[in-house]
Amino acid sequence: MGDHGDGHSEQGAVAKAGQSVAEKFQDPGIPPHRPRLADKDPRAAKRAERQVAILFGISVLGTLLFFWAYFGVRLDQTVATLRLQNLLLGLGTGFAMLGIGTGIVHWAKALMPDHEVSEERHEIRSEADRVAAVKIVDEILDETGIKRRPLIRNTLIGAVALAPLPAIAMFRDLGPLPANALSHTMWKEGTRLVHDPTGTPIKASDVTIGSAFHVIPDGLNEMTEGKLEAKAKAVVLLMRLNPELLHPSAGREDWSHDGIVAYSKICTHVGCPVALYEQQTHHLLCPCHQSTFDLTQECKVIFGPANRPLPQLPIKIDSEGYLVAQSDFHEPVGPSFWERS
Amino acid sequence: MSAVTETTYTPETSVGRITNFVDERVGGSGILREFGRKVFPDHWSFMFGEVALYSFVILLLSGTFLTFFFDPSMAETHYNGSFVPLKGVEMSVAYNSSLNISFDIRGGLFMRQVHHWAALLFVASVSVHMLRVFFTGAFRKPREMNWVVGGVLVILSMAAGFTGYSLPDDLLSGNGLRIIDGVIKSIPIIGTYISFFLFGGEFPGTHIIGRLFTLHILLIPAVILLMIAIHLFMVVVHKHTQYPGPGRNDHNVVGYPLGPVYAAKAGGFFFIVFGVVAFMAAAFTINPIWNYGPYDPSPVSAGTQPDWYIGWVDGALRLMPGWLFGFPLEWHIPFPWGVNTLTLNVLLPALVPAGIVFTVLFTYPWLERWITRDNREHHVLDRPRNAPTRTAIGMAGFVFYCVLWAAASSDLIATHFFVSLNDVTYWLRGLFFLGPILAFIATKRIALALQRKDREIALHGRETGRIVRLPHGEFIEVHAQLDDYKRYKLVGFESPEPMPGIPNSKGIVTKSEKRRAALSRFFFEDRVAPATPAELEAGHGHAEHEAIDPANHDAKSISH
Ligand code: HEM
Ligand code: FES
Numbered sequence: 001m002g003d004h005g006d007g008h009s010e011q012g013a014v015a016k017a018g019q020s021v022a023e024k025f026q027d028p029g030i031p032p033h034r035p036r037l038a039d040k041d042p043r044a045a046k047r048a049e050r051q052v053a054i055l056f057g058i059s060v061l062g063t064l065l066f067f068w069a070y071f072g073v074r075l076d077q078t079v080a081t082l083r084l085q086n087l088l089l090g091l092g093t094g095f096a097m098l099g100i101g102t103g104i105v106h107w108a109k110a111l112m113p114d115h116e117v118s119e120e121r122h123e124i125r126s127e128a129d130r131v132a133a134v135k136i137v138d139e140i141l142d143e144t145g146i147k148r149r150p151l152i153r154n155t156l157i158g159a160v161a162l163a164p165l166p167a168i169a170m171f172r173d174l175g176p177l178p179a180n181a182l183s184h185t186m187w188k189e190g191t192r193l194v195h196d197p198t199g200t201p202i203k204a205s206d207v208t209i210g211s212a213f214h215v216i217p218d219g220l221n222e223m224t225e226g227k228l229e230a231k232a233k234a235v236v237l238l239m240r241l242n243p244e245l246l247h248p249s250a251g252r253e254d255w256s257h258d259g260i261v262a263y264s265k266i267c268t269h270v271g272c273p274v275a276l277y278e279q280q281t282h283h284l285l286c287p288c289h290q291s292t293f294d295l296t297q298e299c300k301v302i303f304g305p306a307n308r309p310l311p312q313l314p315i316k317i318d319s320e321g322y323l324v325a326q327s328d329f330h331e332p333v334g335p336s337f338w339e340r341s
Numbered sequence: 342m343s344a345v346t347e348t349t350y351t352p353e354t355s356v357g358r359i360t361n362f363v364d365e366r367v368g369g370s371g372i373l374r375e376f377g378r379k380v381f382p383d384h385w386s387f388m389f390g391e392v393a394l395y396s397f398v399i400l401l402l403s404g405t406f407l408t409f410f411f412d413p414s415m416a417e418t419h420y421n422g423s424f425v426p427l428k429g430v431e432m433s434v435a436y437n438s439s440l441n442i443s444f445d446i447r448g449g450l451f452m453r454q455v456h457h458w459a460a461l462l463f464v465a466s467v468s469v470h471m472l473r474v475f476f477t478g479a480f481r482k483p484r485e486m487n488w489v490v491g492g493v494l495v496i497l498s499m500a501a502g503f504t505g506y507s508l509p510d511d512l513l514s515g516n517g518l519r520i521i522d523g524v525i526k527s528i529p530i531i532g533t534y535i536s537f538f539l540f541g542g543e544f545p546g547t548h549i550i551g552r553l554f555t556l557h558i559l560l561i562p563a564v565i566l567l568m569i570a571i572h573l574f575m576v577v578v579h580k581h582t583q584y585p586g587p588g589r590n591d592h593n594v595v596g597y598p599l600g601p602v603y604a605a606k607a608g609g610f611f612f613i614v615f616g617v618v619a620f621m622a623a624a625f626t627i628n629p630i631w632n633y634g635p636y637d638p639s640p641v642s643a644g645t646q647p648d649w650y651i652g653w654v655d656g657a658l659r660l661m662p663g664w665l666f667g668f669p670l671e672w673h674i675p676f677p678w679g680v681n682t683l684t685l686n687v688l689l690p691a692l693v694p695a696g697i698v699f700t701v702l703f704t705y706p707w708l709e710r711w712i713t714r715d716n717r718e719h720h721v722l723d724r725p726r727n728a729p730t731r732t733a734i735g736m737a738g739f740v741f742y743c744v745l746w747a748a749a750s751s752d753l754i755a756t757h758f759f760v761s762l763n764d765v766t767y768w769l770r771g772l773f774f775l776g777p778i779l780a781f782i783a784t785k786r787i788a789l790a791l792q793r794k795d796r797e798i799a800l801h802g803r804e805t806g807r808i809v810r811l812p813h814g815e816f817i818e819v820h821a822q823l824d825d826y827k828r829y830k831l832v833g834f835e836s837p838e839p840m841p842g843i844p845n846s847k848g849i850v851t852k853s854e855k856r857r858a859a860l861s862r863f864f865f866e867d868r869v870a871p872a873t874p875a876e877l878e879a880g881h882g883h884a885e886h887e888a889i890d891p892a893n894h895d896a897k898s899i900s901h
Contacts, residue, residue, distance in 0.1 A: 023873045025832045028825040030588030030595060070447055077423045082443075082450060083626075089451045090623020094616045101612030108605035118588060118595045119380040121580055121720060124483055174538040181543055182533070196639050214639060229543040232519075232638035265639065270523025270658065270687060271544075272516060273641045287641055288520065289659040290752060290762055303763055307663035307671035307686050335523035335687070336671055337533045341680035 030116055038110050048110035052103045059099025066092030178339070183332045185217075185233040187313060192218035193238060193262065193323040201322045202238065207260050212277040213238040215262065217325070233333055235265040235273060236313050238323070241282060245296045252298070255314035257323065262313040263299050266334040267291055269306035284310070308336065381603045382583035382596035386477070389470035391607060395614040396463040397565065400501075403456040404558060410446055412438040413508065413554035415547040424631050432510075432635035435550045439509035439630055454622035460505060461627075462618060464498045464650040471495055475705075475735050477722035479582045481715070485706040487575040490568055492702050497565050499650050504557035506648055509628075510550055513645055515636025518549065520655070527687035545636065582722050585833050587826040591720045646750065656748030657690035660770055694745055701738065712860045714840060726795070727834045729788035730864040733781045740780035744772045785867065792869035799823065799831040799872040800880045832871045839865045 038045040069088030075081050146153050192201045196214040199221045207213065215236040223230060243259040255261070263284070267274050272288035282295040283302070291304030299310040311333050314326035332340055352361045364370050414434035420427045422437070423444040442449035471491055474480055480488035507514045522544045525536045541548030580594050589595045597603045634640075647655055663670055663686045670686035709731065710716070725732040747754065748769045755762040802820035810816050823831070842850040842858035850858075 023875065024871075025825075025829055025874055027590065027833065028587045028829055031826040075423070075444075075447070077425060077444075079424075079631075085447070086450050086454070087623050089448055090454075090619050093451075093455075094619035094623060096616075097612045097619055098616030101609045101614075101616055104605050104609030105613065108602050108609065112602045112605060114597070114602065116588075116595055117380055117598060118593045121592055121594055124578060124718075171538065175541040175546075175548075176537060178533045178537050181537075197637075216639070226543075228545050228636075228638060232544055235639045269663070270520045270527075272519060273639055275641050287645075287752070288516070289655075290766070291663065301663050304766075305658060305661050305663050305686055305690070307669055307684070335526050336682050336684040337526040337536075338529050338531075338681050338683075339533055340682045341673065 030118060033115050036110065036114065045111065048106065052107045052111075055099050055103030055106060057099070059096045059103065062092050062095025062097070062099055064092075066096065068092075182233075182334075182337060182340070184328050185333060186220060186230050187217050187234060187325045187328045189325065189327050190318065191325045192318070193236065193315065193325065194218045194220075196235065197221070203321050204257055204260060204317050204323055205321065207238060207240045207323075209240050209242060209259065210279045211240060212279075214265070233266065236262045237265045237274065237277065237284065238262050239277060239295060241295060245282065247296060247298070249298060252312065252314075254316075255312055255326070257315055257317055260315065260323065261295065262315045262323075262325075263293075263295075263310040264313065264329060264333040265310075267306060268301075268308040268310060268333075268335065269304070271335045274310065377600050378598040380580075380594050380596045380598055382581050382589075382594060383603070383606075384584055386473045387581070388610070389466050389473055391610055392466035392614055393463060393470055394569065395611045396459045396466060396618065397569065398611070399459040399615055399618055400456060400463060401562065403452050403459060404505075404562075406452045407442065407456060408558055410438060410442045410449065411435070411508070411554075413551045415510065415545075415550050427631065427634070430635065433550070435508065435510040436630070436635045439511070443631065451622055454625075454627050455618055456505075457627045458621045458625075459618050460502050461649060462614075464495075464502055464648075467491075467495050467498045468650075471702075472735070472739070476725040476732055477582070477584075478719065478728055478731065479722055480706045481719040482710065483579055483718050484575070484582075485710070487572060487579070488706055489703055490572045490575070492699065494565065494568050494572065495702075496699070497561060497568065501557065501561045501565065502648055502650055504553045504561060506628075506651075507553050508550060508557060509630050510636050511630040512633040512636055512640065512642075513628075513630075513647075515545065515638075516641055516645075517647055517651070519544065519638070520658075524658075524687055524691045527684040527691065529681075529683055529688075545638070580720070582720050585721050585724065585830065587829045587833075589721055591718060594720070646753075649746075652749035653742055653745040654691065654695060656745035656751075656769075657694045658687070659751055660745070660748045660766065660773055661686055661690035662770075694741070698738065698742065712857055712864055713837060714843075714857075715837075724834065726788040726791040727836070729785045729792070729867065732788050733785040736784040737777035737781040740776045741773075744769055744776045748773075789867060789869055795831040796869060796872045799828050800877055832873075834871055836868050836870050837865050838868065 038048050066089055069085055069092055073081060073085040073088065075085060141147060193215045194201050194217070196216040199216070199218070201218065202213060202215070215238045216231060217234050217236075220227065220231055220234065238260065240258075240260045243256075246256060246259065246261065248255065265273050265275070267286040267288065269286065269289055269291050272286055274284050274286045274291075274293065276285040276287060277283075278285065284293040284295060284299065285291075286293075286304070286306070289305050291306035292302050293299040293306070293310050294302045297309075298312060301307060301309060311329045311331050313329055315323055316326050318324045350361065352358045360369075412434050416434045417431055418434050418437050420430050420432055420437055420440065422428075422441050424440055427440065439453070442453055444450070474488065474491065503517070507518050522536055522540065525539065526532045528535065536544070539549065539552070540546040541552075581596070583589050583595055586595075597606075646652070661670070670684075670689070672683040672685065673680050674683060723731075725735075748766070751765045751769060752762060754760070755765045802822040805819045805821050807819040808816050809819055839862040840858065841861075842854045844850050845854070
């Protein structure tokens with residue numbers, strides 16, 4: 001290990017582009033050590049010693065605070081006591097840790113020697129090592145005879161290339177194949193539109209102009225299996241507009257009932273629920289990436305990253321005046337995927 | 342070779358006897374001799390790597406505690422814990438157990454908060470550490486491979502964070518998964534299959550939390566641990582870099598010995614990081630899952646944010662329009678077997694920005710090595726200003742990232758500053774292209790200006806703020822000359838010049854060599870050479886100013 005000020009001796013060995021050594025400033029070497037207060041004054045050293053001890057003492061108090069908070073605070077099912085306990089446990093732990101940490105660092109900075117020292121770097125790979133290693137590898141390869149026996153080499157390569165394939169194939173049963181699962185939902189002819197999450201059916205007369213309902217298909221709540229998967233495709237938004245504002249395209253004229261329209265709530269971008277309805281503008285807004293759909297243009301995208309309109313659910317009323325679906329959606333809902341045509 | 346060593350050493354104390362027993366069997370003395378006084382350079386910016394390491398340790402500790410109580414099952418259950426508003430609500434066992442950790446295990450909420458804050462700090466410190474390494478040129482030979490290991494760690498840290506964020510199965514984390522599912526489905530040909538395999542069927546299914554749990558607590562931490570081991574091993578092999586300054590060069594390492602000072606500072610710092618994380622967990626609520634409710638595909642609230650490190654990907658999804666000047670970005674391609682859908686409006690933002698960032702990140706050391714044709718080892722860091730083009734490239738990348746990151750909060754920016762959301766998006770789309778260019782130009786100018794200022798100070802000293810009046814009435818400011826040590830810090834750097842194309846062995850300057858020469862010009866044509874002793878001499882000899890001796894200090898002189 002060197003001592004300070006030996007920077008001189010190592011100067012200039014590297015070829016520096018652009019400037020010759022003579023044009024450069026000489027490295028003056030490591031600056032002389034400046035004594036700290038505690039190095040010069042025993043009283044200052046004593047003071048630092050006491051400060052370190054106090055910091056360690058604070059850590060002890062922090063640990064005690066933790067125990068007091070853990071056993072002393074009674075949780076009474078309110079968030080307030082929970083927060084209080086969390087605060088005290090955290091303060092206890094924080095002081096316990098910071099006391100130790102700052103104590104040690106202060107000790108190191110104020111009292112331990114702070115002389116900078118210099119050490120030589122060593123070659124990462126010496127040329128002698130390289131030569132020796134190459135020789136060893138050659139000998140090893142020679143002893144295996146792999147170069148002289150290509151048959152062994154080639155069959156080994158083939159075997160090693162094939163052997164991992166079963167490990168990949170084994171993941172096949174992670175899940176079923178998609179088949180056409182993404183193309184249909186729970187909705188079918190006559191399925192009632194019911195409130196999400198209560199499940200009460202909706203009469204056309206309940207839907208006033210300007211209102212928007214969150215809707216699920218009747219029977220969803222009663223499902224015991226696959227409920228969330230069904231819900232993730234079937235949720236619908238129901239709104240009523242002045243019928244003159246709707247501009248149904250050919251074939252869709254009878255998909256609404258007296259200005260009441262139902263659209264898939266699953267964003268065609270990457271699938272968030274399109275939850276925000278702006279009454280005045282008749283826009284639906286997806287909170288995730290702000291795709292905006294215009295109800296008066298069959299939910300065409302007017303802003304944002306989505307590309308396709310929200311699929312419309314054709315609806316009608318049944319004999320009791322409740323809103324029901326005419327059929328399933330006519331296209332897959334939600335984000336696009338390769339097989340979607 | 343077969344000599345049996347007979348030690349005559351007999352320790353006196355019992356501690357000594359135990360130590361000696363172990364030492365004779367593992368050879369600890371040799372290790373201690375090698376490392377006990379090893380020199381480590383010190384600088385505040387070397388702290389970020391340490392923060393990353395320590396927050397990972399905190400994650401291991403707090404995460405292990407959580408595993409004792411967390412149940413990654415997606416079976417349906419009805420809540421019956423202490424949090425009254427959710428009593429009787431149907432939810433997954435995973436969410437239920439996260440609520441129980443929060444409300445019914447004493448200190449459980451604290452551990453969740455420690456874990457989450459440590460996770461945010463972990464990703465942040467890994468990222469800032471990487472920026473430090475980039476801007477100081479620490480990735481140069483011999484450390485290129487360790488830079489790649491670091492890049493892998495950045496990706497792994499984000500993966501660890503995202504898989505953890507999804508575990509509690511609350512409304513927000515479920516929505517995050519839904520977005521991931523949508524992105525996966527946009528992958529051509531295999532996307533739908535990946536989605537079905539990952540979720541074990543249709544989204545959300547009943548498998549995903551369990552699978553993410555295995556990734557989160559086993560696979561990803563194990564790989565991170567392995568990478569950290571490789572990373573630190575290489576740090577020991579290479580020894581740490583050091584900032585330029587008097588006495589430091591590429592052949593030595595100047596700093597404090599490991600024992601005691603460096604070890605004490607670094608060890609103490611672990612407790613400081615832990616303490617700070619504990620204070621954050623105490624005072625600032627993070628991820629109050631009981632406010633969000635269980636995952637349900639129907640509700641969502643506006644203004645919610647993913648964890649910060651996911652923001653840039655989410656922001657990219659937001660910035661990409663679904664239609665570009667009337668052209669749809671979703672293509673329906675007619676193949677002989679039928680129509681397939683290519684969802685560029687999702688695929689491009691999910692892949693391209695991250696692809697650019699990580700491609701540049703992983704190849705940059707080789708790119709710069711090729712351009713500079715520099716095959717020397719570098720152990721002395723560059724001050725960022727002394728590598729203006731590299732620093733400018735780094736800032737361009739940083740601004741690129743920040744624009745995407747800001748875009749993830751476009752709705753909050755709009756509501757906070759009362760501007761239209763659409764305008765915020767349009768501006769950010771513009772900045773996506775312009776921001777990096779402006780950042781490049783501005784950074785390069787600033788770096789060159791700082792270099793010029795350094796030159797000025799090295800040659801003429803610092804302004805003291807003291808004005809004196811010369812006998813003939815002129816007012817001038819007294820400049821204090823630097824001492825040799827301070828001056829060397831400002832002048833002891835290399836300023837490479839553009840390197841023209843070099844003919845190969847056949848005497849031809851190849852196409853790729855011409856390209857390299859052009860890039861070399863781009864890198865180094867704007868340069869400020871470090872001040873030289875001759876210039877300093879000339880400056881002292883300026884005739885138009887009389888040298889007065891304002892104080893007793895010999896190192897002070899007057900200059901323009
Ligand atoms: C490697 C870095 C890691 C990161 C970045 C990370 C990140 C996260 C995050 C952000 C959460 C959500 C916390 C919440 O708000 O509830 C989480 C949850 C969790 N993590 Fe980690 N984690 C890491 C390592 C680990 C390790 C090593 C373990 C266990 C050995 C672990 C066990 C858990 C458990 C059990 C949960 C769920 C607990 C709950 O939500 O209540 N984590 N993690
Ligand atoms: S999911 Fe609706 S805009 Fe992205």
